[in-house]
Amino acid sequence: MRRPDGLLNHNVLGEDKGPQDACGVFGVWAPGEEVAKLTFYGLYALQHRGTESAGIATSDGERILVYKDMGLVSQVFTEGDLATLKGNLAVGHCRYSTTGSSTWVNAQPTLRPTKYGTLALAHNGNLTNTGDLAELVQKLEATYTRGATTDTEIMTALLALQDSKNVEASALTVLPQLEGAFSLVFMDERTLYAARDRHGVRPLVLGKLETGWVVASESAALDIVGAAFVREIEPGELICIDANGVRSQHWADAQPKGCLFEYVYLARPDTTIAGSGIHKTRVAIGAQLAREHPAEADLVIPVPESGTPAAIGYAKESGIPYGMGLVKNSYVGRTFIQPSQTIRQLGIRLKLNPLREIIEGKRIVVVDDSIVRGNTQRAIVRMLREAGAREIHVRISSPPVKWPCYYGIDFASRAELIANGLDVQEIRRSIGADSLGYVSLEGLIAATEVSSEKLCSACFTGEYPIRIPEDLSEGKMRLEITEAHGH
Ligand code: SF4
Incomplete structure (x- = not known):
């Protein structure tokens, strides 16, 4: 599963890469469908959002399998790999690193056992209180040793360590503690979940297949797998999808601050955000x-x-x-x-x-x-x-x-x-x-x-709608720096 050198693929274009997006996420709940293949094509449509690594987790109801590696979606998966990922539901991810370096161990979906099963999670965005959350995790699990150095790893650990009756209850406890931008898709053996931060900084949409449901970073990914656009996941919303259908809960009041840069550059032209076609x-x-x-x-x-x-x-x-x-x-x-x-x-x-x-x-x-x-x-x-x-x-x-x-x-x-x-x-x-x-x-x-008022334009104005880390020098390697200092 792991590329032998474990290295980042090379940017052959020189140093100035322009703005880099922070990941694409995709999830599907569709018993009877080839969910790994649907996820592959969903990620293929979201490739522009992250080109460093890709991964897919699937569940057959009993067991979650995950396959991830460095590289483009088409470089990571072969037909044979996808054939081994059988199941009724799946989550997938393509990554550009914003917290934690670009290495195999930081590729997503993250996977973590919990007391009620296994959790696989994929994240688009960037948390702004990762340091505080890491301390919380350490309190819950004194022996906690991080494998990965991402905010996503911390978030997954926090969800898994809750003393709740199921993932849904854990999510309702943990989501309000997360600060920053997050569009999440995650799953246990039987249920697909999707959640968006209270500001809805990064996009996340819900679509309907004949036999199930899809969530994706952009509406264009729904089109490519033949799913009909249903609606955007709302800021501050958690949805759970299983054999009983789609359940929605609001864990926070929506305070929309959608990323203005999605309209300029990040989203595909054939995607729709807030009712507007991006090309138009x-x-x-x-x-x-x-x-x-x-x-x-x-x-x-x-x-x-x-x-x-x-x-x-x-x-x-x-x-x-x-x-x-x-x-x-x-x-x-x-x-x-x-x-x-x-x-x-x-x-x-x-x-x-x-x-x-x-x-x-x-x-x-x-x-x-x-x-x-x-x-x-x-x-x-x-x-x-x-x-x-x-x-x-x-x-x-x-x-x-x-x-x-x-x-x-x-x-x-x-x-x-x-x-x-x-x-x-x-x-x-x-x-x-x-x-x-x-x-x-x-x-x-x-x-x-x-x-x-409903848009973030901080990169142009310096007016940040969500509190940013006090030490602005803390960059994407902050967890690695902390570890190097022995904390
Ligand atoms: S508009 Fe806000 S969220 Fe979007 S790139 Fe600029 S600072 Fe980031």
Whole structure:
């Protein structure tokens, strides 16, 4: 089950990976179906949310089996692996690490015996009180030794150590003690559970199969397994699914603060959040960008693929023709093959290649979703100039990212964020563009059609809706640091 080197797969694109999402989760309760295969395809649809590791747990009613490994969903599972994962219900996970490093032991679902059976759990988000929770676990189990170093491992231990009559009762005790962002799917031998934090930072939806039920991070994953969208799991809600159907309970009052960045970049364009299709929202953001930052130009091109809908909106609103100026190699990105020095030097070219015949001699508007460190945009501007662009006007479909995210997205540390130290003109100079424009926060929020009170926009404003760790230097390795200090 374990890849021999136990290592993270390599990011062949260089250092600037852009914002990284913090996982996709999927769960299915469907006796008689091949639940492992449904979960595989659900995770396949959620691959963009986490590419470091993947795992599936299944239960046949008596026993839970889990299989997980480092890599993409398609790298981790073979047909044979899936055939061994028999059962009536399953949970699955694809991971990008936000607490704990990217190693096999930290891959999910986590598994833990309890006094009433076994618990398997998958988490999207990031807890902000992991240190306090770790102390609680230590009190409940003095001999507790952590295998993994994730907030998910701590949460699983806390659930398993409750002196309750079943998992449902444990969840109702533990969920109110968790702070931060969490969209969870978990299971015991017979029941599938799903829960969302009181702010609903990360998405989580419920779908219906002919023979059962599905929960997933995004509605697009329901479409791909043939499930009909039923509704979003509400902030502060716990649902339990078994032979008696779906039971819902609210363990906290909802205080919605959905992640604004899901609309900009993270979610798939064919997903729907809060009733809005993400593609349509991104087109509207692009139109808003054109109104706020017009340009004299011959062609609008996207940075594929996340910049595509906003570029379409920009072109439509401005009347400037839309074209493909950069071709994306979708299948490069993560591989277990360590790139050679020659390949590494190609950097962004592995991922994007300019179409010289489209670009040469033209004034180009290039639309991207965000600027994190600026390295990607600098490389793109250089590449477009080399391909003969006369002018390059960079347009960004989010406001400047100035603050780190503590709720499940790994942008960079504050010091690494280019907009933290530089103003827009300085960033323009740094990336080498002829002009640079970011959409305004108000313009972005208007395009989502969600009221600003119901959204988190902390990475743009620094106003964090959920208390963040006092020691901001505590990063994703905080549990490893604690262990190294012998606590
Ligand atoms: S800080 Fe930014 S990325 Fe993080 S949850 Fe808030 S809006 Fe989303």
